[in-house]
Amino acid sequence: MGVRRRSGSFILQVNPILCDGFGHCGELAPELVTMDEWGYPIITAEPTPYNDARVHESARYAERGCPRQALRIRRVSD
Numbered sequence: 761m762g763v764r765r766r767s768g769s770f771i772l773q774v775n776p777i778l779c780d781g782f783g784h785c786g787e788l789a790p791e792l793v794t795m796d797e798w799g800y801p802i803i804t805a806e807p808t809p810y811n812d813a814r815v816h817e818s819a820r821y822a823e824r825g826c827p828r829q830a831l832r833i834r835r836v837s838d
């Protein structure tokens with residue numbers, strides 16, 4: 761059995777109501793997140809292919825590491 765690769769793309773989304781602006785996500789997923797001057801995340805709206813394993817792993821770290829559970833990885837249609 762081979763390794764199954766996931767097709768499609770994802771984006772990382774933030775719930776601005778839950779986000780407290782401490783900025784851990786910018787450290788955990790620097791490929792996707794920059795911080796504004798107040799420490800709130802600015803997340804790229806450009807979909808990332810799931811087969812970009814390094815960036816997908818960063819997104820998963822950020823999703824799991826957000827202390828407010830404000831981040832979600834969402835599949836987007838091709």
Ligand code: SF4
Nearest residue numbers: 779780782783785826
């Ligand atoms: S880690 Fe979560 S709570 Fe902190 S800035 Fe990022 S989205 Fe907001």
